[in-house]
Every structure is written in C-alpha cells, then in structure tokens.
Amino acid sequence: MTAANPILNEVSNVFIPVSNIEAARDWYCTLLGLSVECDIIGGHLCSLPMRDGTGIILDTMPMWGGKAPDGPPTYQTPAVMLKTDDIYASFAYMQERGIELVTEIENGHWFVFKDPDGNLLMICA
Secondary structure (H helix, E strand, C coil): CCCCCCCCCCCCEEEEECCCHHHHHHHHHHHHCCCCCCCCECCCEEEECCCCCCEEEEECCCCCCCCCCCCCCCCCCCCCEEECCCHHHHHHHHHHCCCCECCCCECCCEEEEECCCCCEEEEEC
C-alpha cells in the first residue's frame, strides 16, 4: 500500500536572497507600500506582510552563501512575479523612483526590474 502524499499543492513563501537585510527590508517595503516596521528574525530574514497568497521572505541566506564576501547568489532570471492592475502606471512608478528597469513593457503585459542586490523580478498585469 502506498502512503498518501503529505506535500500540499501550494506555495507558502518565496525566499529572495539579499546582502543587507535592513536595507532590503526598507527598499521592498517602500516598493510594496508597506510599513518598514517588519521584524527581522534571527538577524538575517524578514517576512513581508503580503496582502494575500504567497509570501515573500527576504533572507541574507547565511547557510547558502550569505557568509561569502559577495553574499548569497542573486536571481539572474525573474523568480518572483508581482501583480498589477495597471502595467503602465507601475512602469512609470518604477521610473519615477529610479529603479533599474531591465526591459520595457513587453506585449503590453509585463516588465522586468532589478532590486538593489541585482535580483531580477517581474511585474505582470
């Protein structure tokens, strides 16, 4: 008899590797319109209070390269996609804040940008 699969078909959180947890928390909180009062746990991670769905955890990844001189490896392909109801307003918002844009708005639907650590992220309508 085969045991039932105990793994749920849902994503709980996504980890984003960062080099400076305080600076990353402040940057992401500003980007997402959150209070910067998010707690830093264990000196290396911060769970962002997302509206609903999958959470985001910023982590200096001490076990996964965070203790190396350059910090943990960054995402060189977009691993996180944030939602928007207005792709053009979102693009303008990023431009106004001087956030590094990697692409223009593609197919009227999405664009890619970098966080301060160089992680690639996507905004999609």
